[in-house]
C-alpha cells in the first residue's frame with residue numbers, strides 16, 4: 530500500500546474515531562477484510578424495516594442505527610474538510626473505486642462509460658468532479674472541461690442520450706466578490722456549448738446556503754436555455770414550496786433526498802421525515818406540468834413514483850428515473866427494460882473526495898468498499 534493510501538485511510542478512520550468516539554465495534558464491522566462477508570444490502574434493509582414496523586427491532590439494532598447516524602454526520606463533515614481533502618485527494622484512485630462509482634479521470638473515460646450505458650438502453654448525465662473552487666483559474670478550468678467534454682460527446686454522436694450536471698461552486702459561485710456573476714457567466718457558456726451539441730445542462734444543488742443563489746442563476750439561464758434542469762432536495766423544509774414554483778410546463782426538476790450535512794433549522798434530520806417529504810414533493814411534481822426526474826435508489830420511492838405517474842396519466846417518457854453510476858445497476862437495467870427513461874449520473878475527474886465521502890455517508894457498505902479499495906494494490 531502506498532504512503533498516500535495509508536494516509537487516506539488514516540484520515541478517514543481518524544476523523545470518524547476522533548469526532549465520534551465509542552464506535553469501535555461498528556468500525557470493526559466495516560473493516561476491509563470483512564466487507565465481503567456483509568449481508569446483501571437490500572435484504573438487510575428490508576429485514577430492519579419490517580422489524581421496525583412491527584416495533585421489534587432486534588437487541589442492539591437501535592444502537593447500530595444511532596451509530597450509523599453518527600458516522601453519517603461525521604463523514605458529511607469530513608466531505609467539506611479541506612485538510613482531509615488535501616491528504617486523501619493525493620491518493621491515486623484505485624481501480625475498483627474507479628470502476629464502481631467513477632467513470633475514470635479523463636473526459637475520454639467519461640465518453641467510453643457513457644457509450645456503454647447508452648448502449649444498454651440507459652441515459653446519462655455527466656459530472657466533472659470538483660466543487661468549492663477557491664481560485665478563478667480553477668473555475669475557468671472547470672468550464673473548459675465541460676466545453677471540451679460536450680464537444681467529445683457530440684463527435685461521438687452521444688448527445689441524444691447524454692447531458693451534463695454542473696455544480697455552481699465548481700465554476701466560481703463561492704469566489705469572493707462577484708462569485709455569483711462569475712458562476713452565471715461560466716454556466717451560461719456551458720449551456721451554450723450544450724445547446725450547440727444538441728443537449729442540456731442540469732444544475733446540481735449544494736448546501737442550503739447556496740439554494741437561493743442557485744435558483745436565481747437557474748432563472749437567468751432559463752431565460753435563454755429554458756431546458757436547463759433544476760435539482761431540489763427533499764430534506765429542506767422549503768422544498769415543497771420550491772416544487773410548486775418549478776412544476777410548470779417545460780421545467781425539468783430532479784428531486785433528490787439531499788446529500789449534505791444540514792442543521793435542524795433548515796432540514797429534516799430523521800430519515801423517515803425526509804422520505805415523507807420526498808413523497809409530498811413528488812406528488813407536487815407529478816401532478817404539475819413539468820418534467821420530474823426521480824433521483825433515488827430507494828425501492829419504496831421508485832414504486833411510489835410509478836404509482837403517481839399512473840394516477841396522473843403520465844405516459845412513460847414524461848418523467849424519468851435517475852440513479853448514481855455503480856448504485857443498483859440491476860434496478861437501472863430493469864427500469865430501462867420496462868420502457869422507463871432511466872438516467873445514470875456519471876462522475877469523472879480526479880477531484881473525487883467530496884463525492885466519494887457523500888456516497889460513504891449514504892451507505893456504510895460503500896465505506897467498507899472504499900477502504901478496501903484504498904488498501905488493495907490492484
Ligand code: FDA
Pocket residue numbers: 570571574732733734735760762785786787788789824825826827828851852853856857873874891892895
Ligand atoms: P437512501 O440513501 O436513503 O437509500 C434508500 C434505499 O435505497 C436503501 O435503503 C437501499 O434499499 C437503496 N440503496 C441506496 N443506496 C444503495 C446502494 N449503494 N446499493 C443498494 N441499494 C441502495 N444530492 C444533492 O444534495 N444534490 C444533488 O444535486 C444531487 N444530485 C443527485 C443526482 C442523482 C442522479 C442522484 C441519484 C442523487 C443525487 N444526489 C444529490 C444524492 C441524493 O441526495 C442522495 O444523497 C442519494 O441519492 C441517496 O439517497 P437515496 O434516495 O438513494 O436513498
